[in-house]
Amino acid sequence: MIQGVPLHYFLILSTLMFFIGIYGFLTRRNLITMLMSIELILNSVNINFVAFNKYLYPDALQGHFFTLIIIAIAAAEAAVAIAIIISIYRNLNSIDVEKVDEMKY
Amino acid sequence: MFFLMAAVILVFSVLTVTGRRILRSGVYLLFVLVATAVLYFMLNYNFLAAVQLTVYAGGIVVLIIFSILLTSQISERAEMAGFTQSFLSALAVILGAVLTLITIFRFTFTPTTAPAVPSDVKTIGERLISYGPGGYALPFEVISMLLLAAMVGAIIVARRETKQNNKS
Secondary structure, eight states, X not given: OOTTOOHHHHHHHHHHHHHHHHHHHHHBOBHHHHHHHHHHHHHHHHHHHHHHHHHTOTTOXXXXXXXXXXXXXXXXXHHXXXXXXXXXXXXXXXXXXXXXXXXXX | OHHHHXXXXXXXXXXXXXXXXXXXXXXXXXXXXXXHHHHHHHTTOHHHHHHIIIIIIIIIHHHHHHHHHHHSOTTOBOOBOOHHHHHHHHHHHHHHHHHHHHXXXXXXXXXXXXXXXXXXXXXXXXXXXXXXXXXXXXXXXXXXXXXXXHHHHHHHHHSOOOHHHHHO
């Protein structure tokens, strides 16, 4: 752990980052920027896992491995999401969420 | 150092979600991820920080920037939500953040006194392939299958559908 930095500072940081990501996800109108907000959210959760692992349970590595697995899942998710976005752009010529409503009705 | 990195993370997160230029938002996201990797280095999780740098900062951000270049003009400004939606989202987000922070401060965390386990690459590698207690062989295999399926699926989804048109 870092000298002079209690666990609460990490939790405050990740909470603020999480809700900034949620704000971006709710207000953005572009699919790629929404994907970037999701990456922010996942990253804040990673910080939480690592801080808990280091400060509360230094005798285990669960948080460490959970973070590794989340990073791998984020990579897979980004690849699939970008493939879908490019396919949508090819068919509709737009990635604006307001215009992607072909399957709505 | 921690406060510098926290400030970098918060400032560039806000810039990522509010910036009008999409390409710049992608670069701000890169700064956030690199600062997170610095936090991992400071917590002495060297392998995790290296993975964060290579996979997130090296892979995902490059993928996102490529797809931005493929799908939009560089000079294009991003459209934001209307005032009502932004206001309601900000309200919900601030309420949620305050509630979470109150919960965090009211809870007392009790760390264990057990001796710390080393987090060097040797320990991590042994844990990843062992299936005994404290081993992570099953998640490792599951995640590799998931990655394979996701990559194949991504190729199928993004490929141009010219062969199907010839057949039908």
